[in-house]
Amino acid sequence: MEVLIVHGDLVRQPVEVIVNAWNRNVLPWWLLLPQGVSGAIKRHGGLAPFREVARHGPIPLGGAVLTSAGSLPYKAIIHVAGINLLWRASARSITEGVRNAMALVDQHGFRSVAFPVLGAGSGGFKIERALDLMVGELDKITSPAEVRIVRYASRPVNPILMPTEEASPAPA
DSSP: OOEEEEEEOGGGOSSSEEEEEEOOSOSOGGGSOOOHHHHHHHHHHOSHHHHHHHTTOOOOTTOEEEEOOTTSSSSEEEEEEOSOTTSOOOHHHHHHHHHHHHHHHHHTTOSEEEEEOTTSSTTOOOHHHHHHHHHHHHHTOOOSSEEEEEEEOSSOOOTTTOHHHHEEEOOO
């Protein structure tokens, strides 16, 4: 499976499903001020995905839950419980989150998926280490789906000036 690492905005990727780096779903969603990926999903997709994920109750660390995409142009959103109750990510939460999200991708027959860098936002993980863990876990998975990992960039990266960073295959 080829993994593409891109710079950009997760909610603007040309894929069928996106992954949201979520919490364990212990606190009511309306008490939280969604930031990062969740904030972008709320701004562009509305509250419906968060109401749906709340109905699932607590999510085990590394677990994944499928919801609608609200008003976003995707078939679904996969919410991954990537941080513990102390708002910290671990190698285990990142790798299990990737594995469980990909299981849902394959179970539902999605042809393409975009992940944020799990654990690197609120979870406190260094981006490069989180990317290494994600790519390492994806290398163990056989799936027909196209996989993107999106490194957030608030403005588009000029592909003429930075061709290897705009859309480069993951390191082997």
